[in-house]
Amino acid sequence: MIIKITKLACMTTVFMLVASIAQAEEITVTQTDKTFKLKGAKVENLTIKVGDSIRFLNEDPWSHNIYSLSDLITFDLGSYPQGQSKSVTFNKAGKADIECAIHPVMILHLEVK
Ligand SMILES: [Cu+2]
Numbered sequence: 017m018i019i020k021i022t023k024l025a026c027m028t029t030v031f032m033l034v035a036s037i038a039q040a041e042e043i044t045v046t047q048t049d050k051t052f053k054l055k056g057a058k059v060e061n062l063t064i065k066v067g068d069s070i071r072f073l074n075e076d077p078w079s080h081n082i083y084s085l086s087d088l089i090t091f092d093l094g095s096y097p098q099g100q101s102k103s104v105t106f107n108k109a110g111k112a113d114i115e116c117a118i119h120p121v122m123i124l125h126l127e128v129k
Contacts, residue, residue, distance in 0.1 A: 040067035042103065045124065047082070047116070048075040052124045063127045066109050070126075073101035079118060086112035088128065 043064060046053045053059060053075075064070065072082045074096055082102070083092040088110035093102040095118065106112075106128045116122035 040065070040069070042069045042071055044071045044073055044101075046073045046075045047080045047122070050076065050116075050119045050122055052114075052122060059124065061125045061127075063129060064106060066107060066128055067105070068128070069103045069105040071101050071103045074098050080122075081117035082114060083117055084112050084114045086110075086114075088112040092117075 041064070043054070043062075045059065045062070048056075051058050054062065072080075072093060074080050075098065077098050079095045079097050081093065081095040084090060088108060089104070089106060089112050091104055093104070096102060106126075109128050112126045112128070114124040114126055
């Protein structure tokens with residue numbers, strides 16, 4: 017009986033783990049009019065879950081170079097033109113400022129929970 021319960025608990029844990037991985041989302045943040053936008057609206061503060069990815073899609077007729085030098089994550093996506101996108105996965109909780117190397121006005125305050 018105890019063994020059965022332990023096995024069930026173990027299977028439940030595995031199931032929950034798989035479910036949480038499956039729930040990781042890919043959020044598309046566009047670079048539009050030299051601003052970060054989410055579903056067409058300007059976004060300056062964004063909260064996502066650990067394991068989520070952000071797909072940075074350039075909708076402007078000029079290049080953007082998205083990067084972050086935060087303690088949480090350091091990346092540099094390089095310069096890419098209109099229509100192209102690059103994704104970053106966030107595997108740790110914390111805060112990160114995401115910026116554009118070409119347009120210093122662009123900043124996204126990200127929180128990963
Ligand atoms: Cu830019």
